[in-house]
Amino acid sequence: METSEPPHSAAYFGAERDFWWNQDYLELLARRFDFAAVRSVLDVGAGIGHWGMLLASVLPQGVSIVGLERDPRWVAEAERRRGRREAGARFQFDQGVAEALPYEEATFDLVTCQTLLMHVPDPQVVIGEMVRVTKPGGLVLASEPNNAASFLVESSFSFGTPVEGKAEAIRFVLVCERGKMLLGRGDNRVGDLLPGYFVEAGLTQVQTYMNDKVELMVPPYSEEGQRARASMLAEFSNKGLWCWHREEAHEYFVAGGGDEADFDPVWTRLLERQQNEVASIAAGELHTAGGNIHYIVGGWRG
Ligand SMILES: C[S@@+](CC[C@H](N)C(=O)[O-])C[C@H]1O[C@@H](n2cnc3c(N)ncnc32)[C@H](O)[C@@H]1O
Structure with a gap:
């Protein structure tokens, strides 16, 4: 597994990630998916621990949460963040x-991931592994988007x-996206396919919901x-x-069949539009309801 790719996640691990979920909605999920019965959790592709730490707030006291992460930099950073938190010992x-x-079959009550399956070459292989380490009667829960849908959402700009x-x-x-998938780096639209993948993986009572959090922007912010x-x-x-670093976007664009000669002119226009949008925020003008598609899909191991 490569670990030397551009640190894509670094751009997305800022404070903004702490605001992805409404607390009352997490409480609703905890009731819908019966978190009261959970004693052990595995968070796969944990990054620096955002998802597991949010879930901890609606899991029973004393539940142990293991975060599994490929990149040693994020494991070290997650350990540092853990040390700064009251619930860190969990x-x-x-x-x-x-x-x-790297876990035995049937180890955890709840095996979960957030924005991991969108980055892996074969999500079904990962789901299969998640099912394997879930105890019989345990829950597999994925939180994944279709990010391409966001490009149809309007702002006042x-x-x-x-x-x-x-x-x-x-x-x-x-x-x-086509290039990203062909290069084995996943697909940012994977959320749309998860209920089907869960059923194919043998999970039962598969339930699908959407996150009710919007990316609202209304002055004065x-x-x-x-x-x-x-x-x-x-x-x-x-x-x-713009979504990706230039080099990463270029690699995906060419691999996806884009004409090399088109890349720079389009990239320049996209960045210009983004700069103007940011200027509109700085001027206190831009507003949007900020809809986005982000699913939560759960199913039980029989
Ligand atoms: C977008 S981040 C999400 C992090 C975290 N789940 C969250 O929601 O904050 C995706 C994470 O998955 C990790 N990752 C990607 N592919 C992986 C794999 N095959 N096995 C384990 N971790 C992986 C990346 O290193 C990155 O930290």
């Missing part, structure tokens, strides 16, 4: 790969702009989550990132 972070989980610019961005994303999002967008713009 966590353990291990290094390993999702395709060959994009609304009314030419159709051609919007179509260009969507085409660019779809070509890159007084909520902490909106300010974190504004900072993230400004950072993306400053660093010349």
Whole structure:
């Protein structure tokens, strides 16, 4: 498994990630999926622990949570974050790969992941491993998006702009997604396919919901989550990132069948639009309801 790829996740591990879920909605999930029965948890592709730490707030006291992560940098950072938290003693972070989980069959009551399956070459292999290490009667739970759908969501900035610019961005994303998949780096739209994959993996009573959190932006952006999002967008713009780093996007675009000669002109226009959007936020003008597709899919091991 490669670990020397561009640190894509680094751009997405900022404060904004702490605001992905409404607390009352997590409590609803805990009731729907009967978290009261859970004693042991595995969070696969844990990154620096955001998902496991959020879930901990709605799991019974004393539940142990193991985070499994491929990249040693994130394992070390997750350990540091754990040390700063009151509930830190409940966590353990291990290094390993999702395709060959280093745990015995039937070890955990709950095996979960968030935005992992969108990055792996074969999500069904990973789901198979997640099922294997789940105890009979235990729950497999995945939180994954279709990120391409977000490009059809309007803001006061994009609304009314030419159709051609919007179509260009969507085409660019779809070509890159095809390249990303062909290169074995997953597909950011995988969420749409998860209920089917769960059924194929032999999970029962498969339930599918959507996260009810929006990426709301309304001036004066007084909520902490909106300010974190504004900072993230400004950072993306400053660093010349648009979904991906330039090199990563270029690799995906070409692998996806995009014409090499098209890349730079399109990339420049996308970055320009992003800069203007960030300027519109800085001016306190941009607003959007910020809809996005992010699923939560759960199924039980029989
Ligand atoms: C987008 S991050 C999500 C992190 C965390 N689940 C969260 O929601 O904050 C995806 C993480 O999965 C890890 N990852 C990707 N492929 C993996 C694999 N095959 N096995 C284990 N971890 C993997 C990446 O290193 C990264 O930390």
